[in-house]
Amino acid sequence: MKITLAAAFILLLAFSTKPMLGGSADAKPEPVLSGSKMLRAGHSYYIIPVPQPPSGGLQLASSRRKCPLDVITVQEDPSLPSSFVPVNSKDGMIRVSTDLNIVFNTDTDTGCPQSNVWKVDDYDNSTGQWSLTTGGVVGNPGPQTVRNWFKIEKYEDGYKLLYCPSVCRNCNNVPCKDIGTYIDSSGYEHLVLSDMPYKIQFL
Secondary structure (H helix, E strand, O other): OOOOOHHHHHHHHHHHHHOOOOOOOOOOOOOOOOEEEEHHHHHHOOEEEEEOOOEEEEEEEEEOOOOOOEEEEEEEOOOOEEEEEEEEOOOOOOOOOOEEEEEEEEOOOOOOOOOOEEEOOOOOOOOOOOOOEEOOOOOOOOOOOHHEEEEEEEEEEEEEEEEEEOOOOOOOOOOOOEEEEOOOOOEEEEEEEEEOOOEEEOO
C-alpha cells in the first residue's frame, strides 16, 4: 500500500509530539519507601538501622552537655519516631536527593528549651567531629538555616542520610558528607558527618 507524502508527514508529526518513554526532564526524584509504602510528609516513622535489630534506633541524649540534646543511636531503648518536612511544602511525598528537615516527634518533656528539629552542630575540636544535635527550625531555607537541611539517598539494600544542602547556593564552607556514627569516650554513639554511611530503613 502506497503512502502519500502528505500522509507520511502527518504520521511523523504525530509520533514526534508523543512524550518519549522514560519520563521528561523535569521528572521528580523517586519516593522514599517504608517497605512498599511511600513516605509522606509530616507522618511519623522510625529510623532503624539495617539489618533491623530486635530493638533500638535513634534517640535524644544529653551526652556532651545538658542542652541542646544530641542525636544518638541506641540498642536497648526504643527508637523515637521522626517526621520529615521537604523543602517544597506542596509535595506531600518524601523523595530521595531532596532537601528536607527531620524532626523527632515526642511528647516527653526533654528539659531543654530547644526544638527537636535536627541540625549539624559546630565543629568539635576535641573529637574532630560535626555531630548532629537539635535546636533547628523547620523551613525558611537560606544561609541562617543551612545546617538544618538533610537528604535521604538510596544505599545498597537500604537508605542513608546525607548532609549536602542545596537550599543555599551562595553559602561557603558547607561540607557535603554522609551521616555516619562516632562513639565518644563515654560510650555514646553519635550521628556525625562521616565518610562511612549509617545504613537505615524506615518503619
